[in-house]
Amino acid sequence: MQLSDHTDFGLRILMTLALSKEERWSARxxxxxxxxxxxxxxxxxxxxxxxxxxxxxxxxxxxxSLAQRPTEVTIGRVVRxxxxxxxxxxxxxxxxxxxxxxxxxxxxxxxxxARAAFVAELDRHTLADVSxxxxxxxxxxxxxx
Numbered sequence: 001m002q003l004s005d006h007t008d009f010g011l012r013i014l015m016t017l018a019l020s021k022e023e024r025w026s027a028r029x030x031x032x033x034x035x036x037x038x039x040x041x042x043x044x045x046x047x048x049x050x051x052x053x054x055x056x057x058x059x060x061x062x063x064x065s066l067a068q069r070p071t072e073v074t075i076g077r078v079v080r081x082x083x084x085x086x087x088x089x090x091x092x093x094x095x096x097x098x099x100x101x102x103x104x105x106x107x108x109x110x111x112x113x114a115r116a117a118f119v120a121e122l123d124r125h126t127l128a129d130v131s132x133x134x135x136x137x138x139x140x141x142x143x144x145x
Contacts, residue, residue: 001086001088001115001118003079003083004082004083005040006040006043006044006047006082007078007079007082007083009034009036009040009041009044010044010047010048010053010078010081010082011075011078011130012034012036013030013034013041013044013045013048013054013064014048014053014054014066014073014078014127015127015130015131016030016033016034017054017064017065017066018066018070018127018128018131019131023065024057024061024062024063024064024065025063025064025065026062026063026064027041027042027045027063027064028041029063030045030064044082045064047081047082048064048081048082050081051077051078051081051082052067052068053066053067053068053073053077053078053081054066054067055067066127069128070126070127070128070131071126071127071128072126073126073127074122074123074124074125074126074127075122075123075125075126075127075129075130076119076120076121076122076123076124076125077123078127079119079122080119086115086119088111088114088115089107089108089111091105091108
């Protein structure tokens, strides 16, 4: 399984906000700080706002800030919000026509259980748990596995 760039960028943005001593970051500054395109950052911030993970403020002194404390946001919640389907195979999708192997296939349940275990593990960790080093302007945060 591989998370989308959208989710990767969302996690990086949230970690940056969690680590920062500054209350708000502009989308442009986040893009520069994380070496991402401004357009991508704007789209991800919109998704994060829709999921109530960040708040956005317009005008002078505006920007993006966390909607909750880092200890209250699980990584599982973020991934579920930014990866709405997490389909491991096409037959997970309800809009797909039936698989020719549907009656004799036990794979869907195995993969469904694996996905549930993956997300359950992510739910055990918060944004605070994965935000280890304070962000400073100009620093590039690199996520390593």
